[in-house]
Amino acid sequence: MEAFVTLVATDSYCPGALVLAHRLRDLNTTRPIVCLVTPEVSKNACLQLAKVCNVVHVNTLRSNDDANLQLLGRPELDITFTKLHAWRLTQYTKIVFLDADTLPLRNVDDLFDWPAFSAAPDAGWPDCFNSGVFVAEPSESVYSELVELASQRGSFDGGDQGLLNTYFSEWSTSPEHRLPFIYNTTPTAQYSYAPAHVQYRNSIAISHFIGQDKPWKWQMFSDGKVFPRGNAWPGLCELVQCWWDTWKKHYGEVRKSRKQFLYRSVSLLALVF
Ligand SMILES: O=c1ccn([C@@H]2O[C@H](COP(=O)(O)OP(=O)(O)O[C@H]3O[C@H](CO)[C@@H](O)[C@H](O)[C@H]3O)[C@@H](O)[C@H]2O)c(=O)[nH]1
């Protein structure tokens, strides 16, 4: 059996996982969806998640690597080592891991045709893979080796991506394990090559909102259209709109804020749970 797997280590990423799971289902996946959940996640969030996926409780794995996380500018990503628990899901022969901030734009069951370990290049350093989308075969021994490597050498970015790139270092020289970029496009990357996003828009399989600006932090006008954040370019607004349309489809319209003009996403969890 094969499964999609995601991770919710804090309530703040729960909306992401809910939209991801609904989206996979709306796009008619034939595979079960597993959500790894840590003890930090509230009971209410777990209840909501359990309605759309199989919740698997795991303990939090932290990198405790403040220096490298500082370099990455993301101190909150110390908990991403928890992702390693995906290798312990040995009841599945193959898994496709998707970060909670990914949004499939079409059915992506074809990812299961790829060999383990497969991943797509990272936009910031294409000789490294981005660890938000990968194909893997669960294995207790790989899990143990990853944990061992983490304790011996740590991660060069303080998160799972640095560790996994060190462990699967042959990835960069094995083309058969290199997923096309359309499986993990990153429209929020600092250098995101906007013209290519426009040119290949219809080929994108998965959009991945890397960085701190997650779709659930955006606001919306009362007509349901997203309020462009910062210098967001039109293609990005369209993708965030797609995320919000999925949310609205399954959880209804978000209540009007006191200002009457904008729907506030910040109170989104409170509105649903
Ligand atoms: O407070 C948190 C932080 C992260 N997560 C989970 O961990 C994932 C990774 O965090 P995210 O904010 O998505 O990281 P990115 O901005 O995507 O940054 C990059 O760097 C991370 C650390 O190496 C990798 O985990 C990512 O896959 C990679 O894209 C999320 O999607 C969630 O599934 C939580 O549940 N709560």
Ligand SMILES: [Mn+2]
């Ligand atoms: Mn991510």
